[in-house]
Amino acid sequence: ETGVTQTPRHLVMGMTNKKSLKCEQHLGHNAMYWYKQSAKKPLELMFVYNFKEQTENNSVPSRFSPECPNSSHLFLHLHTLQPEDSALYLCASSQDRRTSGLDYNEQFFGPGTRLTVL
Amino acid sequence: GNSVTQMEGPVTLSEEAFLTINCTYTATGYPSLFWYVQYPGEGLQLLLKATKADDKGSNKGFEATYRKETTSFHLEKGSVQVSDSAVYFCALRSNFGNEKLTFGTGTRLTIIP
Numbered sequence: 617e618t619g620v621t622q623t624p625r626h627l628v629m630g631m632t633n634k635k636s637l638k639c640e641q642h643l644g645h646n647a648m649y650w651y652k653q654s655a656k657k658p659l660e661l662m663f664v665y666n667f668k669e670q671t672e673n674n675s676v677p678s679r680f681s682p683e684c685p686n687s688s689h690l691f692l693h694l695h696t697l698q699p700e701d702s703a704l705y706l707c708a709s710s711q712d713r714r715t716s717g718l719d720y721n722e723q724f725f726g727p728g729t730r731l732t733v734l
Numbered sequence: 735g736n737s738v739t740q741m742e743g744p745v746t747l748s749e750e751a752f753l754t755i756n757c758t759y760t761a762t763g764y765p766s767l768f769w770y771v772q773y774p775g776e777g778l779q780l781l782l783k784a785t786k787a788d789d790k791g792s793n794k795g796f797e798a799t800y801r802k803e804t805t806s807f808h809l810e811k812g813s814v815q816v817s818d819s820a821v822y823f824c825a826l827r828s829n830f831g832n833e834k835l836t837f838g839t840g841t842r843l844t845i846i847p
Binding site for chain 2: 620657661708724727728
């Protein structure tokens with residue numbers, strides 16, 4: 617496979633469940649991102665990882681727990697979510713600017729996981 | 735902080751009509767500006783970009799010009815097609831620090847044959 621893949625594509629969970637979203641990139645990038653896309657709101661950056669180290673956490677509630685075991689994989693662990701957490705969760709990857717030397721490194725997005733919390 | 739404001743949708747046009755989707759921004763310094771497109775069931779794809787004032791980004795018949803004096807980056811296309819139906823996002827990236835993008839709310843575009 618090529619590009620950025622995300623699994624599952626759709627997920628329905630109760631507020632007491634624990635689940636995980638998975639993202640995998642096949643582009644040789646070293647930066648990965650989680651975004652939340654809610655209706656009628658701007659895309660919200662949640663977490664950024666550079667070289668497997670978390671470099672940004674945008675005040676995300678602790679019920680969302682990211683994990684980046686290597687530069688190709690990114691997980692988002694979910695527990696005790698609320699109905700307002702229902703959204704499309706997008707993963708993206710890019711080359712890190714410090715290593716590429718380029719002024720801009722395009723972010724490539726996966727298709728997203730549509731999450732519904734009941 | 736940085737912010738992006740784009741015109742509210744949805745926008746519905748007939749095929750071959752002229753398209754404009756407005757985008758204005760607030761940022762310190764000289765950000766880079768982008769338009770991303772999201773087709774149904776897919777992730778976002780970079781459509782075009784401009785990295786400095788007066789630059790014009792273009793791709794697939796779409797154009798946008800970086801206007802620093804009006805802090806705008808409006809998306810235009812002279813003749814839209816049904817296949818252009820998608821959600822369009824305006825975004826900016828500060829030229830300081832990391833690759834963090836600030837997005838607008840998105841504009842849903844529907845083209846009718």
